[in-house]
Amino acid sequence: MTTSTHPVGTVIVTGGARGLGAATVDAVRRAGGRPLVIDRVAPDSDVEHVIADLADSSAAERAVDELVEIAGGRLDGVFTAAGIDSCGRLDTVPAKDWERVVHVNLLGTAAVVRAALPHLKKTHGRVVTCASTLGIKAVSDATAYCASKFGIVGFSRALAAETAGELGVTMLVPGGMTTSFFDDRDEQYKPPPDAKLNDPADVAETVLFALTQPPGCEVRELVVCSSTEGSWP
Known part of the structure; x- marks a missing residue:
């Protein structure tokens, strides 16, 4: 049996x-698509x-408009991979650093999707948001990150309900990956040396899977993590 997929298009x-x-x-x-980056x-x-800077909602919206113009007015998909963290207890993380995590991860996501919606509705395109296993499981010293990613969970589910039949919405829930995300953290907040983390290239294939589903077939949520991921389940 073959699996029918849709062209990825401009993302x-x-x-x-x-x-x-x-x-x-x-x-x-x-996959033959045209990626555009913010x-x-x-x-x-x-x-x-x-x-x-996705912490600036107006700048995020302008960036979407500019990229759509570069692409000749067509947009088929959006993947909101951008994310930051500021580890530490609530009373030790500077307020501006704490708030920036929420601005980038949650409000920046909302700003990009808001600006993209008119274009995606024309193509019946797709949005893939990026939550986290820490958007489902809360841990200490991560109030900013958990707040932002729990917010993405609610945002994604509400967006799926709001746009049902107009465009596709998938929420990706990734575990830890071998990226530079952890590089600037204090040692106590880095994964231990024996941690098993996913290759981001493998996780990217699941994003592509969501973006290329045929019209009417919705992959609403994807949890993708290492088989020994400590934050899941």
């Missing part, structure tokens, strides 16, 4: 300069992009 990837975002850019390209830094690869 905006936030945080596409590195990590899971960059891996998804590669996956979209291999990030605070320029990607290493030769990919069309706009530099913007």
Whole structure:
């Protein structure tokens, strides 16, 4: 039995300069699609992009508009991979750092999706949001990250209900990956040396799977983690 898939088309990837975002850019390209990137830094690869800070909702919306214009007015998908963290107890993380996590992870996601909606409705396109296993399981010293990712869970589910029949919405719930996400953390907040983390290229293939489902077939939620992931279940 063969599986019918839909062409991936033109896809905006936030945080596409590195990590899971960059891996998804590669996956979209291999599938014959056209990736477009929003990030605070320029990607290493030769990919069309706009530099913007997702903590600034207006800048995020302008970036979407600019990329859609670059793409000739067509948009088939969005993957909101951009995310940051600020580890520590609530009373030790500076308020501005704490709030920036929520601004980038949750409000930045909402701003990008809001700007993309009119274009995605025209193509019956797809949104893949990026939550986390810590959007389902709360842990100490991660109030900002958990708040933002729990927010993505609620946002994604409500968006799916709100846009049912108009576009597809999938929430990705990834576990830890071998990316630079943990590099700037204090040692106590880094994965232990024996931690088993997923390859972002493998997780990117699940994003591509969600983006290429045939019309009317909805993959609403995907949990993708190492078989020994400590934060799942």
